[in-house]
Amino acid sequence: MAQILTHEALRALIPEPTPTAFAKIRDRLCDQGVAFIRQCPFLALSTVGDWGLEVSSKGDHPGFVEVVNDHALLIPERKGNQFALGLGNILKDPRVGLMMVRPATDEVLRISGRATLIGDPELCQRLSADGKPAVLIIRVEIDRAAFHCVRSARRAGLWNPETWDAPTRISFGRIYADALQRPEVEKVFDDLTEESNSKLY
Numbered sequence: 001m002a003q004i005l006t007h008e009a010l011r012a013l014i015p016e017p018t019p020t021a022f023a024k025i026r027d028r029l030c031d032q033g034v035a036f037i038r039q040c041p042f043l044a045l046s047t048v049g050d051w052g053l054e055v056s057s058k059g060d061h062p063g064f065v066e067v068v069n070d071h072a073l074l075i076p077e078r079k080g081n082q083f084a085l086g087l088g089n090i091l092k093d094p095r096v097g098l099m100m101v102r103p104a105t106d107e108v109l110r111i112s113g114r115a116t117l118i119g120d121p122e123l124c125q126r127l128s129a130d131g132k133p134a135v136l137i138i139r140v141e142i143d144r145a146a147f148h149c150v151r152s153a154r155r156a157g158l159w160n161p162e163t164w165d166a167p168t169r170i171s172f173g174r175i176y177a178d179a180l181q182r183p184e185v186e187k188v189f190d191d192l193t194e195e196s197n198s199k200l201y
Contacts, residue, residue: 107153
């Protein structure tokens with residue numbers, strides 16, 4: 001295996017982009033970026049810290065992420081698995097990356113910045129969903145923002161139903177049964193998972 005170890009070797013395969021290409025990478029949100037976020041129901045949040053590298057999914061009604069201004073965002077944290085791996089990482093290292101996705105839209109909005117965790121009750125109440133306040137708020141100060149081109153989504157056929165196979169169902173019960181070496185708990189955990197997932201908030 002020919003491992004690539006230097007920037008020069010990398011650029012021999014992937015040439016430097018033109019200066020014009022970098023023009024789309026900005027230190028703030030543009031008007032289209034603000035509009036995209038206000039319609040966006042899903043994002044992936046990457047962090048690094050004591051837990052190593054983590055990517056956490058965040059999803060809610062379109063526009064659940066609040067645009068403070070063209071340099072800052074507020075992301076409400078909802079009830080989840082309670083691991084708090086990404087949140088714990090933020091306490092150690094504030095650097096984060098966001099990939100924001102809209103259904104049936106091939107463009108993806110990528111944001112890099114620095115995050116802080118906010119526990120202000122009034123702010124958590126304001127960013128409520130289904131009558132329940134956010135657990136806490138992730139504030140992201142934007143360092144870079146850019147739209148990613150459509151090629152990846154189109155190559156994957158991500159929004160083309162003709163490319164989809166049957167939905168995959170993951171049995172968390174099987175995962176726990178294997179990990180605990182207790183095959184009898186598979187159905188118990190699957191039933192609990194199904195019940196928990198039916199309560200979105």
